[in-house]
Amino acid sequence: MILSLPDLLSRISDRLAEDVLPALTTAGWPASHVRSTLVLLAYAQSLLVNGPSFLVHEIAAIRVLLAEGKAVLEDNGFQQSLIDDIAEVTAESDLITISNLDDLQAIFSQHQALLADLIELGHSAPAAVWPQTLRTHIDCYLKDYAKREKVLFGEVIAMSPL
């Protein structure tokens, strides 16, 4: 039987936390390196287990937002380069077929960059031509995103790296 990667990471974490960390002085770089390693292992574990479904969900949610934003941009003739970039990513084929974590992370980063640009543009545009509904959608998405993200970071956040 092959040990799964999350299980392997979990065993490494247990040994470090139970056997190595207690043997070190609390306040010093050796303990800090071990604590930081535990944080990074916890994140890697969560990323392996929850990462793919989280990223697929997030990419899909951002695409909906970007599509709404694009409609506003076209109507009001804002920055053409952003319209082109959004058109490109919203025309992508079904993302469910992608399962590679690296690819998903790269696509997610690209979508986040466009969302950040959309937010900047929305705030610099005159209120009269930037619909409040889109701003509300963005606000709701960001809050929901942060809540969902706690699944990824929840256990990690409680750990102090010092």
Place this chain on the structure above:
Amino acid sequence: MLSGALIPDNNRIADYFSRKLGADCKTLSVKQSFPGISRQTWLLKMEVSGEEQGFVLRFDPPWGASVPQSLKHEWLVYSHLWRTAIPVAEALWYEDGQDFLGGLPLMVRRFVDGSPGIPGLAENSAQGRKLRRRVADEHVEQLARLHLLDWKAHGFGDFLNPPEAPGQSFRKEFDYWSRFWRTNKTAPFPVISEALYWLEDNIPQDTPRISLVKGNNGVGEEIWSPDGRIVAFSDFELATLGDSAMDLAFSQGTLELCNFDASIRYYEQCVGHSVSPERLAFAGFWIKFKAIACLNCCLMRGFLARNDPRLAPAAFELTSAKAYEHQLAAAMGRNIVEAWAEVSGRERGSYASLGGQS
């Protein structure tokens, strides 16, 4: 070498100090101060012309500091404060381009007895509670003294570029740090992009006076006596001229040791003016953004470039920076005072939990 320590051997340290002090020096001991996340700090015991003396050597590692401000900025704050009644260690010299540390900027100050941690502070007993109360009160009193300092008369305006008027304090701070963030962030952060607009909409203008603001402060930063007195303020890497509420929001758990609200009321008595809920709330969320900016734009940037050998920057990005980002996400769009009321007073003192062993 732990944490990428860069200190030369004892003979070279002795040679350098002999040259600088114009006296025969011998290195007795060398110890790195922990955690020293912002800059490398080394505690040196030297024999100078037969007399034992302590020094603190502080310098930026090659991967950079955890803040955008230069070491010279910090040196200037130290050396100007030394000429006031505010307790700081004597600043001895600053040097840039020397051969001792390969040209890295460095500063040397005199060692003062005390510790960044306080033994027994986390103790669950009547004595522990009494100590926590004393530490919180002491910190309030010393911060108030710093904030009431006549910075203009002591020359701080010559290098700290003050706001044009008290009411412009937070605006100036916002402009500087939001520009720094936009230029140096390692990735797009839509939550922070949106949060910055929310913060901008809530910039207070009721700052009563421009103060010398220390920046990161409290247990873990200052040099404390075992009975909970501040022997010397320490680490001025984020010092600026602006609204003193930023220091109240950046005590890293020290003002939360007993009761945060009571500490604020005591501070108001000490400085003679009130701290409006709007200033306190803005400062509270602002410090969270500033911490994200330092963790990401300085620490994480160095880690990603594979220059910083420490693992802590990546761990901080996944813990502190993420936690602050989530708090901003939950608050933005809401009334800032109401949102802050749910968060304030809940800071965990990460340094205090070390139990004074640093």
